[in-house]
Amino acid sequence: MEQRAYITQRMDELKKQVLTMAAMTRKALNDAIKAFLVLDSDLAESVIHGDVEINEIENQLDQFNLELLALTQPMAGDLRAIVGSMRMTMNMERIGDEAVNLAHRTVFLSTRPPLPLDPNMDKLARIAQEMLSDAIRAFVEGDVQLAASICVRDQAADDLHYKIMRKVITDMLDESRIAERGVHHIMAAKHIERVADLCTNLAEAVIFIVKGEEIKHRCQA
Amino acid sequence: MNIKVKSIGLDFYYGEFKALEDISLDIGENQVTALIGPSGCGKSTYLRCLNRMNDLIPGTKAQGKLLLDEEDIYAADVDVVTLRRRVGMVFQKPNPFPKTIFENVAYGPRVNGIKDKEFIANRVEESLKDAALWKEVRDRLHSSALGLSGGQQQRLCIARALAVEPEVLLMDEPASALDPIATQKIEDLIHELKKKLTIVIVTHSMQQAARVSDRTAFFYMGKLIEVDKTETLFTKPKERRTEDYITGRFG
Ligand SMILES: Nc1ncnc2c1ncn2[C@@H]1O[C@H](COP(=O)(O)OP(=O)(O)O)[C@@H](O)[C@H]1O
Ligand SMILES: [Mg+2]
Numbered sequence: 001m002e003q004r005a006y007i008t009q010r011m012d013e014l015k016k017q018v019l020t021m022a023a024m025t026r027k028a029l030n031d032a033i034k035a036f037l038v039l040d041s042d043l044a045e046s047v048i049h050g051d052v053e054i055n056e057i058e059n060q061l062d063q064f065n066l067e068l069l070a071l072t073q074p075m076a077g078d079l080r081a082i083v084g085s086m087r088m089t090m091n092m093e094r095i096g097d098e099a100v101n102l103a104h105r106t107v108f109l110s111t112r113p114p115l116p117l118d119p120n121m122d123k124l125a126r127i128a129q130e131m132l133s134d135a136i137r138a139f140v141e142g143d144v145q146l147a148a149s150i151c152v153r154d155q156a157a158d159d160l161h162y163k164i165m166r167k168v169i170t171d172m173l174d175e176s177r178i179a180e181r182g183v184h185h186i187m188a189a190k191h192i193e194r195v196a197d198l199c200t201n202l203a204e205a206v207i208f209i210v211k212g213e214e215i216k217h218r219c220q221a
Numbered sequence: 222m223n224i225k226v227k228s229i230g231l232d233f234y235y236g237e238f239k240a241l242e243d244i245s246l247d248i249g250e251n252q253v254t255a256l257i258g259p260s261g262c263g264k265s266t267y268l269r270c271l272n273r274m275n276d277l278i279p280g281t282k283a284q285g286k287l288l289l290d291e292e293d294i295y296a297a298d299v300d301v302v303t304l305r306r307r308v309g310m311v312f313q314k315p316n317p318f319p320k321t322i323f324e325n326v327a328y329g330p331r332v333n334g335i336k337d338k339e340f341i342a343n344r345v346e347e348s349l350k351d352a353a354l355w356k357e358v359r360d361r362l363h364s365s366a367l368g369l370s371g372g373q374q375q376r377l378c379i380a381r382a383l384a385v386e387p388e389v390l391l392m393d394e395p396a397s398a399l400d401p402i403a404t405q406k407i408e409d410l411i412h413e414l415k416k417k418l419t420i421v422i423v424t425h426s427m428q429q430a431a432r433v434s435d436r437t438a439f440f441y442m443g444k445l446i447e448v449d450k451t452e453t454l455f456t457k458p459k460e461r462r463t464e465d466y467i468t469g470r471f472g
Binding site: 003079 | 431468
């Protein structure tokens with residue numbers, strides 16, 4: 001095959017694999033959140049067991065990217081797509097880990113009498129889920145504007161996380177019997193807030209791929 | 222960046238054929254500037270303007286300005302011999318004279334009228350050291366240059382160019398006839414040489430341009446499409462045509 005056709009074909013394949021991993025990551029997060037909100041320990045268990053597959057595809061993508069770098073010596077847009085994909089897979093794998101962490105909280109909490117969730121937990125979860133879906137969409141469409149909007153939303157996630165923590169701490173001070181469950185709620189909120197952070201990394205990677213701009217840790221397009 | 226060579230709106234013609242159009246390019250002192258682009262885009266032509274080697278081809282004409290240290294290279298009163306001493310050149314195929322290693326390097330100083338034997342011997346040694354060849358040939362300075370390997374011959378040609386102490390060294394695909402190890406030696410040498418002089422290199426290997434140069438200029442159909450710091454040009458080119466070329470979409 002002609003060299004350029006070969007590279008184009010490999011780059012398409014790379015994008016497909018990143019999207020496969022993205023779909024798996026999104027499913028893990030959505031399931032982990034759903035399981036947490038309704039205390040479904042079976043669903044939580046399935047998230048925990050499913051994580052090996054995300055780790056596996058991350059390894060495959062690392063290998064794929066490494067081979068592309070070595071064999072095609074990419075430049076410019078191709079090079080950025082590869083480096084950006086590596087950043088994306090790394091961050092998606094971590095989102096998978098946070099989904100697992102959240103699932104462990106669910107498994108624990110399902111063995112205790114239910115403790116009502118702070119309504120903000122629902123909002124926080126929704127923001128994190130949307131940030132992930134939008135990061136994936138921004139990647140598919142090369143939409144820099146959408147990617148930049150994800151970074152902005154991280155602030156809302158941070159604020160909600162803080163509010164939840166304050167609220168649960170106050171409740172625990174009033175009622176020490178709930179302390180154990182309360183700590184798990186606080187940790188759960190932290191896992192979800194962490195997902196939002198990781199989504200901003202995904203969004204930054206998208207902006208890097210499209211525009212070549214190094215906006216890491218600043219997140220402005 | 223201190224500008225060593227500056228072209229402003231340079232056009233170049235082979236007869237009626239316009240091989241270069243409106244080239245404005247600054248070449249930084251003690252930098253390596255790489256010229257890349259598909260074959261026939263005018264890289265060698267541009268390089269040969271810099272020491273007026275093109276004058277040797279009948280029916281050619283340059284228009285616009287080409288300045289070396291702010292002086293017009295194409296001005297009527299320029300002594301071409303002096304210009305070519307200041308702006309040396311190395312070609313794609315190593316082309317040593319069928320003489321001894323010593324005589325190849327001594328050639329330039331001798332042509333420039335130097336008679337002092339000790340001075341010449343010193344120049345030869347210095348130049349061979351600068352070309353990273355001294356250790357390999359010190360014991361056989363008086364054997365034929367044609368007995369050297371291709372990579373050694375190319376470094377000998379570099380030593381020959383260095384012997385007249387040029388300020389600018391032009392290299393036209395200097396490693397394209399060499400194996401990877403000989404190529405690496407030339408590239409290492411380029412890194413050393415730029416401390417002393419200014420280098421302009423034509424290369425058809427983008428990886429080589431990326432490895433050796435500080436700035437890269439992309440030529441296409443006689444025009445300069447884009448020039449930038451090498452790391453920027455290869456990661457974030459501004460022009461679509463540059464992107465297409467360096468990612469192998471044409472050429
Ligand atoms: N001596 C010459 N006479 C006429 N045309 C020439 C001569 N040398 C080069 N050209 C033409 O000028 C253009 C640029 O050539 P050149 O500078 O050798 O390109 P490159 O080095 O980028 O491959 C080409 O179209 C080539 O055919
Ligand atoms: Mg050429």
